[in-house]
Amino acid sequence: EIVLTQSPATLSLSPGERATLSCRASQSVSSYLAWYQQKPGQAPRLLIYDASNRATGIPARFSGSGSGTDFTLTISTLEPEDFAVYYCQQRSNWPSITFGQGTRLEIK
Amino acid sequence: QVQLVESGGGVVQPGRSLRLSCAASGFTFSSYPMHWVRQAPGKGLEWVAVISNDGRDKHFADSVKGRFTISRDNSKNTLYLQMNSLRAEDTAVYYCARDQTVRAADYYFDSWGQGTLVTVSS
Numbered sequence: 705e706i707v708l709t710q711s712p713a714t715l716s717l718s719p720g721e722r723a724t725l726s727c728r729a730s731q732s733v734s735s736y737l738a739w740y741q742q743k744p745g746q747a748p749r750l751l752i753y754d755a756s757n758r759a760t761g762i763p764a765r766f767s768g769s770g771s772g773t774d775f776t777l778t779i780s781t782l783e784p785e786d787f788a789v790y791y792c793q794q795r796s797n798w799p800s801i802t803f804g805q806g807t808r809l810e811i812k
Numbered sequence: 813q814v815q816l817v818e819s820g821g822g823v824v825q826p827g828r829s830l831r832l833s834c835a836a837s838g839f840t841f842s843s844y845p846m847h848w849v850r851q852a853p854g855k856g857l858e859w860v861a862v863i864s865n866d867g868r869d870k871h872f873a874d875s876v877k878g879r880f881t882i883s884r885d886n887s888k889n890t891l892y893l894q895m896n897s898l899r900a901e902d903t904a905v906y907y908c909a910r911d912q913t914v915r916a917a918d919y920y921f922d923s924w925g926q927g928t929l930v931t932v933s934s
Contacts, residue, residue: 738920740857740921746926747907747924747925747926747927748857748907748921748924749924750912750920750921750922753912753918753920759912759922760922791856791857793857793920795918795919795920798871798917798919799859799862799871799872799873799919800873800874801859801873801919802859803856803857803858803859804856805856806856
């Protein structure tokens with residue numbers, strides 16, 4: 705099983721700042737990585753797929769990068785609605801799909 | 813717009829069975845592979861199962877293999893998850909989710925239901 709480790713566990717920032725979230729895989733997943741946003745009491749929302757492709761309707765302030773084992777989700781300028789939990793997910797060795805444990809982005 | 817509505821959750825004793833349903837609308841259900849993903853209270857996400865658009869191909873997480881089955885009725889635009897031999901560790905919110913691509917699953921989930929809570933407890 706491919707283990708995804710997200711860091712930091714919690715990130716405290718203010719609106720208007722830049723957020724950088726990390727996801728590291730225990731072995732290469734090529735570019736087969738996605739990012740999701742989940743707000744309390746809501747289902748996750750797909751943000752990024754194949755490491756760097758924005759999903760439909762996702763604002764340009766969200767961007768993804770990386771390949772192999774190291775990936776980054778960047779939110780260029782935080783909006784109040786961006787404070788949530790973010791998960792990475794790999795599909796490299798489907799059907800053994802795994803998610804990271806999540807990074808909580810909180811308002812400082 | 814795409815809408816997925818789960819139902820069938822509740823409290824069930826260990827060892828018993830439960831069937832979840834997911835009613836789909838707003839898209840051509842028969843074209844998309846569909847998934848179940850679960851989330852234990854206060855925990856992260858865990859993929860559970862996938863079914864191909866025509867229902868012929870199915871895959872399961874090791875944690876549920878042999879206990880859960882997935883099926884679909886394309887004439888009713890409905891996805892199912894039959895859960896047998898339930899354990900305490902199956903307690904979670906269960907989401908149905910649409911695969912991002914038609915026909916061949918790419919295991920990215922672009923639409924989700926609101927989830928249904930399953931609690932396994934004596």
